[in-house]
Amino acid sequence: MLSFREHVRERLEELKAASLLRDPLLSEAQGSTHVVVGGKRLLNFASNDYLGFSQDSGIRKALEEAAKQWGGAASSRLLSGTLLPHRKAESLLAAFVGHEDARLFSSGYAANLGAISALVGPGDALFSDALNHASIIDGCRLSRAKVLVYRHKDMGHLEELLAENRQSFRAALIVSDGVFSMDGDIAPLSELRRLADRYEAGLLIDEAHALGVLGPEGRGLCASLGVQADVITGMLGKAFGLAGGFVASDAMTIRLIENRARSYVFSTALHPALALAAIHALEQLRQAEEARKRLREFRSLVWSALPPPLQARIQAHPHVPIVPIVIGEVQKTLRFAKALNEEGIFAPAIRPPTVPEGSARIRISLSAAHDPKEIEWASQILRKKCVELI
Numbered sequence: 001m002l003s004f005r006e007h008v009r010e011r012l013e014e015l016k017a018a019s020l021l022r023d024p025l026l027s028e029a030q031g032s033t034h035v036v037v038g039g040k041r042l043l044n045f046a047s048n049d050y051l052g053f054s055q056d057s058g059i060r061k062a063l064e065e066a067a068k069q070w071g072g073a074a075s076s077r078l079l080s081g082t083l084l085p086h087r088k089a090e091s092l093l094a095a096f097v098g099h100e101d102a103r104l105f106s107s108g109y110a111a112n113l114g115a116i117s118a119l120v121g122p123g124d125a126l127f128s129d130a131l132n133h134a135s136i137i138d139g140c141r142l143s144r145a146k147v148l149v150y151r152h153k154d155m156g157h158l159e160e161l162l163a164e165n166r167q168s169f170r171a172a173l174i175v176s177d178g179v180f181s182m183d184g185d186i187a188p189l190s191e192l193r194r195l196a197d198r199y200e201a202g203l204l205i206d207e208a209h210a211l212g213v214l215g216p217e218g219r220g221l222c223a224s225l226g227v228q229a230d231v232i233t234g235m236l237g238k239a240f241g242l243a244g245g246f247v248a249s250d251a252m253t254i255r256l257i258e259n260r261a262r263s264y265v266f267s268t269a270l271h272p273a274l275a276l277a278a279i280h281a282l283e284q285l286r287q288a289e290e291a292r293k294r295l296r297e298f299r300s301l302v303w304s305a306l307p308p309p310l311q312a313r314i315q316a317h318p319h320v321p322i323v324p325i326v327i328g329e330v331q332k333t334l335r336f337a338k339a340l341n342e343e344g345i346f347a348p349a350i351r352p353p354t355v356p357e358g359s360a361r362i363r364i365s366l367s368a369a370h371d372p373k374e375i376e377w378a379s380q381i382l383r384k385k386c387v388e389l390i
């Protein structure tokens with residue numbers, strides 16, 4: 001028998017021994033393009049602020065004014081927490097992603113958790129990509145449906161699992177990230193749609209890293225490939241530069257989610273100021289063609305800096321502003337991150353369980369607000385460090 005404190009100490013020591021104990025960086029100044037640590041300014045390659053909206057003056061002003069006007073959220077949505085800003089933002093977001101209706105959640109994590117567990121349950125089946133985000137994995141677990149995991153983007157494997165198992169379950173839902181955030185690659189949406197139709201399953205796509213970045217007016221991966229998912233989840237903490245999440249679908253499916261998603265029903269509503277600021281950000285995001293172009297140029301610069309053997313380790317999509325440098329071993333990855341830090345670049349080591357064992361990496365995440373000169377400079381440093389250290 002262990003005392004509770006001994007138990008906690010042991011768990012921490014285990015993490016430390018595996019080099020998996022994390023101490024988050026404390027930045028002394030806000031900024032998507034830079035962090036300031038101990039007075040030192042570092043180029044920030046670790047935000048998801050793809051369009052630089054977190055620091056945009058118009059969006060900040062909208063947030064301030066909305067906060068003044070509406071104050072706190074004060075209640076859950078099904079009690080008295082549904083306010084005009086929520087409904088307005090929901091109908092605009094739904095239309096933006098080509099669905100009938102939407103519901104806002106307090107985070108993207110809560111949106112995935114709630115939507116998946118609301119839509120399927122015991123006796124149903126979930127088919128999930130092996131590299132899906134933790135919020136999808138946790139939604140699958142919470143649902144208590146049977147979870148069948150297919151190898152990353154392996155449509156042959158998914159079809160095998162569907163053919164073998166689909167008939168034994170009542171309803172089925174295929175769930176996948178659209179853009180995989182740790183690899184910067186994209187899901188094969190047309191194939192997923194075809195298999196979903198063939199086996200009478202629903203298709204849920206997480207558009208977290210695609211909204212604002214891919215597709216016409218930044219409408220996301222589904223819009224970019226012309227594929228309609230049955231349900232999409234979207235995040236306001238990435239290209240929108242805010243915080244929060246939403247689920248969009250047809251009105252009937254949204255009604256079920258609104259009634260059954262525990263992270264929606266039993267949680268305080270998203271702050272109404274975030275809902276109003278999201279409306280403002282959405283308008284701006286649709287018009288951000290220049291920023292999207294700049295992001296693609298930045299991505300191309302950073303990607304070309306990687307030696308070909310490192311490029312060959314991943315299938316990152318050229319329009320996704322995420323460039324992973326897969327190193328493998330945790331210690332080696334930590335050394336690489338430290339070397340970048342000493343040069344003035346913040347790009348932390350991403351380790352298990354965020355990525356699979358043996359695939360620790362540096363993840364470069366770009367923002368259109370970065371200065372082109374700094375991206376050129378950083379690309380040269382990256383090239384040098386890749387040659388020296390990998």
Ligand SMILES: Cc1ncc(COP(=O)(O)O)c(C=O)c1O
Binds near residue numbers: 112133177237
């Ligand atoms: C693919 C994906 N889905 C969901 C989430 C969760 O979103 P949020 O940070 O708004 O909770 C994230 C990021 O954290 C993500 O990368």
